Amino acid sequence: MRFKGLDLNLLVVFEALMETRSVTRAAERIGLTQPATSAALRRLRDYFHDDIVVAVGKRMHPTPFAEGLYPQIQQALRGVERAITTPTTFDPTTSTRRFRIIGSDYIMVAVLVPLIERFARTAPGVRVEIVQPNEHSAADLESGKADLLVTPEPFLAAGHPHEILFEEEQVVVGWAENPIFAQGLTEDDFYAAGHVTVAFGANRTPGFADSTLARMGRERLVEVTVSSFASAPWFIEGTARLAVLHERLVRQIARRFNLAKAPMPFEFPTMLEMIQFHQSRADDAGLTWLRQQMREIAAEAA
Numbered sequence: 268m269r270f271k272g273l274d275l276n277l278l279v280v281f282e283a284l285m286e287t288r289s290v291t292r293a294a295e296r297i298g299l300t301q302p303a304t305s306a307a308l309r310r311l312r313d314y315f316h317d318d319i320v321v322a323v324g325k326r327m328h329p330t331p332f333a334e335g336l337y338p339q340i341q342q343a344l345r346g347v348e349r350a351i352t353t354p355t356t357f358d359p360t361t362s363t364r365r366f367r368i369i370g371s372d373y374i375m376v377a378v379l380v381p382l383i384e385r386f387a388r389t390a391p392g393v394r395v396e397i398v399q400p401n402e403h404s405a406a407d408l409e410s411g412k413a414d415l416l417v418t419p420e421p422f423l424a425a426g427h428p429h430e431i432l433f434e435e436e437q438v439v440v441g442w443a444e445n446p447i448f449a450q451g452l453t454e455d456d457f458y459a460a461g462h463v464t465v466a467f468g469a470n471r472t473p474g475f476a477d478s479t480l481a482r483m484g485r486e487r488l489v490e491v492t493v494s495s496f497a498s499a500p501w502f503i504e505g506t507a508r509l510a511v512l513h514e515r516l517v518r519q520i521a522r523r524f525n526l527a528k529a530p531m532p533f534e535f536p537t538m539l540e541m542i543q544f545h546q547s548r549a550d551d552a553g554l555t556w557l558r559q560q561m562r563e564i565a566a567e568a569a
Contacts (some may be wrong), residue, residue: 273314278340280307281420284320285337288327338410345411346547357552359390364553367396370417371467371474373496374540377515378432382564399495401468408545414554417561419475420539428455429543430558433565436514437476437535438528442504448527457532461490463499463510475538476511500524510539513538514569 283304294304295521311319315336320327329337364481370379375397386393398413405424408414416424423429438453447456453486464477464487473481474496480487491502495522499510504524512520517528548554 363392365394452529
């Protein structure tokens with residue numbers, strides 16, 4: 268099929284070339300011969316009047332034009348993929364669909380672990396892939412690489428529907444033998460202690476609690492920064508360090524660590540944990556079912 272003189276099949280070749288940086292591997296990925304893929308590359312070059320990819324040593328590198336075009340082509344192909352693969356009905360008892368969810372290890376413990384346990388009984392063929400949030404999370408939702416983004420309200424992607432999964436309080440966590448818990452944690456105790464914080468991705472984006480505390484203006488003594496919430500207890504137990512973590516998560520990890528918790532010693536906002544999906548997937552029966560299952564699990568764990 269041609270659109271404005273371009274064979275649309277060439278867009279699939281273009282994406283494969285951009286992802287593999289190799290004519291040979293692109294051919295393997297899309298099921299063409301290497302000569303056919305080379306011919307497709309020549310046609311792309313003729314249409315766009317650009318080399319698209321050029322050889323540098325033993326590798327192919329995209330041109331600046333191709334780099335700029337790639338996100339638009341990728342988004343268009345994901346849109347087509349969603350259009351032709353989204354079923355009008357969804358039967359969880361027989362479905363073998365795979366859902367890709369972006370969510371922290373906190374969401375994994377609080378919601379996704381019991382969700383998968385439920386699926387073993389009610390939707391045995393459904394598969395779930397869990398991806399840690401990072402600086403590309405919004406772009407992955409936009410491009411269709413992720414079905415759902417589960418994140419606190421301040422970190423939502425712009426322009427797509429979202430709904431509340433649950434509300435969550437933050438609590439102060441420390442070693443159970445730390446005397447400040449027995450005597451009653453004060454604001455001065457909180458700021459005098461060393462802290463463990465959590466940050467995600469290459470840009471080290473802090474989580475909800477730590478980013479909120481940073482905006483409050485009073486500096487903490489951060490002794491350790493980890494990349495997952497579940498890592499924090501390892502740096503708390505047996506020390507005087509504190510961390511601010513989600514109450515649901517703390518209930519789970521307290522079973523495995525000798526920890527104590529206390530309310531925040533000053534006014535602190537309640538976190539709204541959200542589910543977000545691409546606007547083109549609003550009528551996706553499978554995603555509608557999945558979101559409902561997650562809301563039910565979250566309500567049970569309240």
